[in-house]
Structures are given as structure tokens and as C-alpha cells.
Amino acid sequence: xxxxxxxLVNLIATAIAFAVQFGxxxxxxxxxxxxxxxxxxxxxxxxxxxxxYANIVSVAVYSMTSRFVSVEYNKGRPDRAEVFFNSALVSNxxxxxxxxxxxxxxxxxxxxxxxxxxxxxxxxxxxxxxxxANMLLTLATSAFGSVYYVTNRLDINARRNIExxxxxxxxxxxxxSLLPAKIYFLNATVLLVGVYLVSANFYYTHKLLxxxxxxxxxxxxxxxxxxxxxxxxxxxxxASNIMLTTLDLFLANLFAGSAATGQYxxxxxxxxxxxxVITMLVGVFVPQxxxxxxxxxxxxxxxxxxxxxxxxxxxCSFPIGFLLVFGKDFFHLWVPSQDADMLHWLSVLTxxxxxxxxxxxVVYNIFTVTNKLRTPAVVLFILxxxxxxxxxxxxKTTSMGIWAVPVVALVISIIRNLVFTPVYASRCLHMPVSxxxxxxxxxxVCTVAMTLVCLCYRTIxxxxxxxxxxxxxxxxxxxxxxxxxxxxxxxxxERRRFFSMIASKLRL
Numbered sequence: 001x002x003x004x005x006x007x008l009v010n011l012i013a014t015a016i017a018f019a020v021q022f023g024x025x026x027x028x029x030x031x032x033x034x035x036x037x038x039x040x041x042x043x044x045x046x047x048x049x050x051x052x053y054a055n056i057v058s059v060a061v062y063s064m065t066s067r068f069v070s071v072e073y074n075k076g077r078p079d080r081a082e083v084f085f086n087s088a089l090v091s092n093x094x095x096x097x098x099x100x101x102x103x104x105x106x107x108x109x110x111x112x113x114x115x116x117x118x119x120x121x122x123x124x125x126x127x128x129x130x131x132x133a134n135m136l137l138t139l140a141t142s143a144f145g146s147v148y149y150v151t152n153r154l155d156i157n158a159r160r161n162i163e164x165x166x167x168x169x170x171x172x173x174x175x176x177s178l179l180p181a182k183i184y185f186l187n188a189t190v191l192l193v194g195v196y197l198v199s200a201n202f203y204y205t206h207k208l209l210x211x212x213x214x215x216x217x218x219x220x221x222x223x224x225x226x227x228x229x230x231x232x233x234x235x236x237x238x239a240s241n242i243m244l245t246t247l248d249l250f251l252a253n254l255f256a257g258s259a260a261t262g263q264y265x266x267x268x269x270x271x272x273x274x275x276x277v278i279t280m281l282v283g284v285f286v287p288q289x290x291x292x293x294x295x296x297x298x299x300x301x302x303x304x305x306x307x308x309x310x311x312x313x314x315x316c317s318f319p320i321g322f323l324l325v326f327g328k329d330f331f332h333l334w335v336p337s338q339d340a341d342m343l344h345w346l347s348v349l350t351x352x353x354x355x356x357x358x359x360x361x362v363v364y365n366i367f368t369v370t371n372k373l374r375t376p377a378v379v380l381f382i383l384x385x386x387x388x389x390x391x392x393x394x395x396k397t398t399s400m401g402i403w404a405v406p407v408v409a410l411v412i413s414i415i416r417n418l419v420f421t422p423v424y425a426s427r428c429l430h431m432p433v434s435x436x437x438x439x440x441x442x443x444x445v446c447t448v449a450m451t452l453v454c455l456c457y458r459t460i461x462x463x464x465x466x467x468x469x470x471x472x473x474x475x476x477x478x479x480x481x482x483x484x485x486x487x488x489x490x491x492x493x494e495r496r497r498f499f500s501m502i503a504s505k506l507r508l
Contacts, residue, residue, distance in 0.1 A: 040120055042249065042262035044187065092139050103135070108125065127187050164196055249265055266338060274319055282361045289305060318481070333467055350406055353414070363421050394407075449481050450485070
């Protein structure tokens with residue numbers, strides 16, 4: 001299969017997997033919140049975040065496994081690839097065993113770590129237990145998951161994720177239909193899917209990588225050190241991202257209470273999905289930037305970077321701008337038992353940083369392209385500490401309560417994405433900073449335009465009280481703002497390229 005077609009298939013399959021995952025969460029979340037309440041629901045993302053804290057230790061090796069195995073295998077050196085594969089397998093098994101005891105201790109003593117009502121304690125302990133079990137299983141076998149990256153068969157990975165989400169949805173519906181509602185059902189089904197995915201990884205490793213076999217005797221300390229030396233900054237960034245993005249629910253639970261945390265966790269559901277989509281889309285643009293940089297084609301790199309930034313701003317403006325205006329209507333329809341007004345304004349404080357970061361996330365990847373990772377990692381870590389300390393201070397010394405968390409995150413996001421990232425990226429590329437700022441501003445204007453169109457629509461059409469009128473508003477506003485934005489921020493050649501790309505996908 002040609003490279004461009006393979007890329008297109010991978011992109012479409014990954015997008016479908018995202019859509020299925022979102023569909024499962026979109027349909028099940030209001031049912032779960034209505035059955036269990038937002039307070040109980042909040043322990044699901046908190047348990048997930050605790051898994052992220054544990055992964056700081058292990059990400060240094062497993063995050064680089066795919067890269068090293070792929071390079072050696074695709075250079076025609078399967079023996080060398082097998083050494084990296086088994087070295088990663090050994091190191092991940094050791095880390096999994098090391099994390100087993102702490103995971104058990106955290107699960108048994110969770111009431112002494114976070115606020116848990118007595119009536120929910122057994123369910124919360126099981127929720128954490130299933131989450132840690134899935135983490136340890138996935139970590140111990142993560143080397144097998146590199147098969148899709150090494151063979152460029154991300155479409156298979158996407159397909160198994162779709163199957164896993166469907167399996168989880170079916171089992172969840174059966175559990176909630178046949179048994180009394182329990183929050184640990186969610187993580188129990190995650191573990192079930194984890195077992196299914198690990199089994200699939202074993203099968204496809206044997207099928208697609210017949211030259212690579214699990215053999216712990218083929219691991220070497222030098223291979224582990226080589227992966228660690230490259231991956232250590234990923235652990236550093238993991239710790240920083242936790243302080244900036246996922247520690248908020250833990251802090252909210254400690255200082256604002258479990259009830260407020262439940263509302264905040266629901267308000268972040270859609271913004272978190274948009275963030276996942278941003279991450280997926282950025283991966284489409286970065287490889288070409290790397291090629292231009294490697295070939296020292298500075299002008300092409302600058303043009304590609306500008307186009308990528310503006311494209312991200314254009315694509316992400318639709319959901320962000322629409323939810324900034326119609327978020328209250330969305331939450332009223334989606335989780336009618338909750339305070340839609342509060343959920344809307346909490347989500348607004350989370351969506352505004354996304355309107356900025358959707359444009360600058362491509363720029364942030366310039367540090368990887370140019371191999372200038374240390375300074376950004378240090379800056380991100382410092383900002384993470386400032387974010388954590390400021391949020392705790394405001395929650396303890398003011399009456400802001402839960403609102404302190406997204407407000408501080410908004411300020412830190414502006415500093416990171418509009419002050420540090422463009423300036424340092426321009427320095428790494430040895431180009432004027434204006435060449436980076438200009439497309440960022442134009443990309444952000446797309447969200448402003450979408451927001452203004454939605455405000456005008458809301459003024460003319462007063463209500464979106466049903467899903468039909470809500471979706472109709474989304475389509476009409478997106479069409480109007482989309483036509484305006486694509487004419488303003490793209491030139492004639494870029495518009496032709498954009499429409500050609502869409503047409504080619506429709507013909508696939």
C-alpha cells in the first residue's frame with residue numbers, strides 16, 4: 001500500500017476509533033451520572049489520574065520502545081530490534097512488579113489519601129483496584145503494543161480500539177441493567193477490555209513481526225540505558241503535564257470536596273475529548289515538518305508550520321466556539337439532573353485555553369523536531385509547580401473554591417502557549433518570532449469568528465431546547481463561520497489543497 005494511502009487509512013481509522021470512544025462516553029456518561037450521582041462519578045477520573053501518577057516512573061522506557069524497535073526493524077536489523085523489544089519487556093516487567101505493592105497500599109488506604117464518604121468506600125476501593133490492575137497488565141505487556149507503530153498498521157490498532165469500546169459498552173449496559181449500579185463497573189470493564197487488547201497485541205506481534213520473539217535472555221542493560229537516556233525527558237514532561245492537567249481533580253477533592261469535584265469532572269468531559277482530538281490532528285502535521293527540517297528547507301518549513309497552525313485553529317474552532325456559547329444548552333440536554341449553568345461556566349474556563357493550545361500544540365512539537373527538549377521540559381515543570389501551588393493557595397485562602405482550579409490553569413496556559421512556546425520555537429528554528437505569532441493569531445481568530453456567529457444565531461433563534469434544534473444550530477453556525485474562516489485565513493492555493501484533501505478522502 002502506498003505511503004500516502006496508508007497515512008490516510010491510518011488517519012481515518014484513528015478518527016473512527018475516537019468517534020466510537022466519544023460515542024460510548026457521550027451516551028453512557030449521563031446514564032451513569034443519573035444512576036450514581038456526579039459525586040460518585042468523580043472517583044472514576046480521579047482513579048485514572050492516579051494511574052497517570054504511577055506511569056511517571058515507567059514512561060521513560062515504554063514511551064521509546066516503539067521508536068527504537070521501529071528504527072532497527074525497518075533498517076533491516078531484526079536481531080537488533082529484538083534486543084530492544086526484549087530489553088523493554090524486561091524493564092517494564094520489573095517496573096510493574098515494583099509498582100504492585102504501592103498500588104495495593106494506595107487502594108487499601110484510599111480514604112486516608114482523598115475524601116471518600118463511608119458509604120462509597122468499598123466501591124471506590126474496587127474502582128482503584130481495577131484501575132491499578134489494568135495499569136500493571138498494560139505496562140507489563142506494553143512492548144507488544146509497539147507492533148502497530150513498527151509496521152505502520154495503526155489502522156489495526158484503531159480497529160481493535162473500536163472493538164474494545166463496543167465490548168465495554170455492551171458489558172456496561174448489561175451490568176447496569178441486571179445489577180444494582182456500582183461505580184467500579186466502569187473500571188472493571190476497562191480491565192476486561194485491557195485483557196482483550198493485550199491478547200490482540202500478542203497475536204499481531206506474532207503475525208506482523210515474525211522475526212521478533214519474546215526472550216528475556218536477549219535483553220541488555222545497554223539497550224535499556226539507551227532507551228532511558230532518550231525517554232527520561234518524557235517522564236519529566238509526564239510529571240509536568242500531570243501538574244498542569246490531571247492533578248486538578250485530586251486537588252479539588254482535597255480542598256473543595258467530593259461534590260464540587262463531581263461537577264468539575266463532568267464539565268471537563270467534552271473539553272478532554274477535544275484535547276484528544278487536538279493531539280490526534282497534530283500527529284498528522286508533525287512528520288512533514290521533521291522532513292523539511294532534516295533537509296534544511298527553511299522556507300518550506302516556515303510555510304508548512306504556518307499552514308499547520310492555521311489549519312488546527314480552523315478545525316478546532318467549530319466545537320470550541322460553539323460550546324462557549326451553547327454549553328449550557330448542551331449540559332441541560334446531556335445531564336439534565338445537574339446544574340447546567342455551573343457546568344457551562346466551568347467548561348468555558350477549560351475551553352478558552354484549548355482555543356489557544358490548539359494553535360500552539362503544533363509549535364510545541366518543534367522542540368521535538370529540532371531535538372531541543374531540555375529547556376521546554378524544565379519550563380513546563382516550573383509552570384506545573386506554579387499551577388499546583390497557586391491553585392492550593394487560592395482554594396485554602398479565598399472563597400473561590402473549585403473555581404480556583406480552572407482559573408489558575410487558564411493563566412498558566414496563556415503564559416505557556418502565548419509567551420514561552422512561540423518565542424523559544426522561533427529561536428530553535430532561527431526565524432523571526434513574528435512568523436510564529438502571526439499564524440497563531442489568525443488561527444485563534446477562527447474561534448472568535450465561530451463564537452460571534454453563534455452569539456448572533458442565539459440572539460435571532462432564542463432556544464435550542466431539543467437535540468434536533470441544538471444540532472441544527474451547530475450545523476448552521478459551523479457552515480457560516482466555516483465559509484468565512486476558510487476564505488480569510490487560507491490563500492487560494494491552500495484552499496485548493498484543503499478541498500483536494502477532502503475530496504480524496506471522500507473518494508477512498
